[in-house]
Amino acid sequence: MNALATDNPATAEFEKLRGLLVGPEQNELEALQQRIQSLESQLTGIQERAAFFSEALPECLDMSGNPDSRLHRSLMPKVDQVVHTSVRSDPNILAEALYPIMGPIIRKTVHKLFESGKRSQWSPYNVEQLFVIHRISGLVISHESAPGIAYHDADMVSGMLDAVRSFVQEAFDSHEFDGLRLMTVGDVNVRIEWSPHVVLAAVVRGVEPDSLRPALEATLSDIHARYETQLDSFNGDSGPFEAISPMLNGVLAKTAPSRLSHFWRNYRPFVAIATTLIVLTGIVWMIYESSKWNQLLDELAREPGIVVVNQEQGLGHKKLQVLQDPYARNIDAIIERHEYQANSIELSASTFYSDDEIIRLKRATASLSPPAGTDIYLNERTLHVVGEPGDAWFEGAEKLVPFIQGIQVIERATDASQEWTSLP
Amino acid sequence: MIRKKICMLGATMVGKTSLVRQYVDSLFDEKYQQTIGVKIDKKTLFIESEEVRLMLWDIQGEDDSGSTRDAYLRGMDGYLLVVDSTRRETLIAANSIHTRVRDMMGPLPHVLVINKCDLSAESQIMDSDLQALSGDALSLVRTSARTGQHVESCFEQLASALSSVRSASA
Numbered sequence: 356m357n358a359l360a361t362d363n364p365a366t367a368e369f370e371k372l373r374g375l376l377v378g379p380e381q382n383e384l385e386a387l388q389q390r391i392q393s394l395e396s397q398l399t400g401i402q403e404r405a406a407f408f409s410e411a412l413p414e415c416l417d418m419s420g421n422p423d424s425r426l427h428r429s430l431m432p433k434v435d436q437v438v439h440t441s442v443r444s445d446p447n448i449l450a451e452a453l454y455p456i457m458g459p460i461i462r463k464t465v466h467k468l469f470e471s472g473k474r475s476q477w478s479p480y481n482v483e484q485l486f487v488i489h490r491i492s493g494l495v496i497s498h499e500s501a502p503g504i505a506y507h508d509a510d511m512v513s514g515m516l517d518a519v520r521s522f523v524q525e526a527f528d529s530h531e532f533d534g535l536r537l538m539t540v541g542d543v544n545v546r547i548e549w550s551p552h553v554v555l556a557a558v559v560r561g562v563e564p565d566s567l568r569p570a571l572e573a574t575l576s577d578i579h580a581r582y583e584t585q586l587d588s589f590n591g592d593s594g595p596f597e598a599i600s601p602m603l604n605g606v607l608a609k610t611a612p613s614r615l616s617h618f619w620r621n622y623r624p625f626v627a628i629a630t631t632l633i634v635l636t637g638i639v640w641m642i643y644e645s646s647k648w649n650q651l652l653d654e655l656a657r658e659p660g661i662v663v664v665n666q667e668q669g670l671g672h673k674k675l676q677v678l679q680d681p682y683a684r685n686i687d688a689i690i691e692r693h694e695y696q697a698n699s700i701e702l703s704a705s706t707f708y709s710d711d712e713i714i715r716l717k718r719a720t721a722s723l724s725p726p727a728g729t730d731i732y733l734n735e736r737t738l739h740v741v742g743e744p745g746d747a748w749f750e751g752a753e754k755l756v757p758f759i760q761g762i763q764v765i766e767r768a769t770d771a772s773q774e775w776t777s778l779p
Numbered sequence: 780m781i782r783k784k785i786c787m788l789g790a791t792m793v794g795k796t797s798l799v800r801q802y803v804d805s806l807f808d809e810k811y812q813q814t815i816g817v818k819i820d821k822k823t824l825f826i827e828s829e830e831v832r833l834m835l836w837d838i839q840g841e842d843d844s845g846s847t848r849d850a851y852l853r854g855m856d857g858y859l860l861v862v863d864s865t866r867r868e869t870l871i872a873a874n875s876i877h878t879r880v881r882d883m884m885g886p887l888p889h890v891l892v893i894n895k896c897d898l899s900a901e902s903q904i905m906d907s908d909l910q911a912l913s914g915d916a917l918s919l920v921r922t923s924a925r926t927g928q929h930v931e932s933c934f935e936q937l938a939s940a941l942s943s944v945r946s947a948s949a
Contacts, residue, residue, distance in 0.1 A: 489854065491853055491854035492782075492784045492853070492854025492855070492856070493784065493834075493853075493854055494782040494783075494784060494834060494854070495782065508821065510782065510821050510832060510834060511819060511821055514819040514821075514834050514836070515819055518816070518817045518819060518836075518851065521817075521850035521851050521853065522816060522817075522850070522851075524850050525849065525850035525851075590781065591781040591782040591783050591784075591856065591941075592780070592781045592782075593780060593781075593782065594780070
């Protein structure tokens, strides 16, 4: 075609002239056609649409920063539904997702249950063994175990205790009486009390009772008072110290755990698991209850003619204080739709005149009772009457309108506008 | 029943742990495992029908420049000073340890033990070398932790001496 055009000088000139006259418009037209094709493909192609929305969606979410926004309200039921479906299909997914939060909470709760700060007569412990050790040589002078405790070689234990004490003193250059007083390995504590000649060490499994230390100090002081001379010349012979055994048994009896703490020690793992399960169940229940309560509050916030002025949510106790227009929907029905028993919420409602359009229209309709075939619409503060209500009714309505809350004027209209509010 | 604290002293790798193991468990292991800090063992024996319980503190060996952990020695009743017959430098280390312990704790019953005597061909220590060190020792015993030769004897000589010290003081 172009070849022909260039062959014929007249046609070529005409083309040149046309290019000069309408060339820019033609280029613009072609650009617009390309733009329309691109937009069409964005609207019809799934991938293009997905790409478009993936760019726009984060912006939408950022713009609707207010948690009370319509987008948030629209998304919330969907998110709830997705979470619910996910939990029903595989609870492990949510459990694993929540673990970084729940794990520390549970550990903290269980730890608090067993921590030393919560010492009481119910705390789990057992004073298993008592050693009286010669302070200088580290040789055992006397040793007693609580009933049912497996026998440990007292000489070896006291030797190792002395070795540890020596190591600490040597390595950290501490003075003798600033030396080892407490050694903790797992749930075993070794409490060590000192006197100039002897060391009294108590092996305690679990949380050390408050009564132990005074008992050890008193016993140590008693031993020292009774055996000072013999201890001064101790040569490895434990014969002269046989009467120390009953003293140690006295300490073991005095610090023996109560029957309840014995139970506690034996069943502690089960109690811990049960506690964990109860805590977990409680947390899940609280999350569920809180979500349900928030959904109810959200619906009440959206409901025309109802304003929540105060709310309280506690364990087994819920309270709602609302303002309610006489023409608002029945609040009890809304509450029951959210799976609450009507009497499970302490509801206190006060009457007020709502300024919501639909409520004002309901109020006007009820006050004016329009005859059949007549429809009333509201636009801001003006009532529009469509139909043939008759002059007498209209004149009566004009007299009543100034007394209807939220309505100023009543007018006749031939057709209803789409912008006006009508009753559903 | 009496208890006595006995320490095993000497340079590293002279066989202190092996001597204790041979004495307490009648076992010997060719593999060398260095003692870190201290290892405590116990052996009960009867001397003149009296029960004597020896608490054996096998203390980490020391090299030429090192020092015995003094805190471990506190309250010790006696000690075995061990020398490796195949390494002359362990005799010098033993001499140094002995002098320091005596200065720190006064004279204490002890036995001079020349270990690894099963390796007599490799011996680097002459009898004349031992005269000074064995002067105030209860006895000089040549042992082999590997074969068990005279191991029991060196401990029992010390235990007897400690028992008699106790009898004398009682």
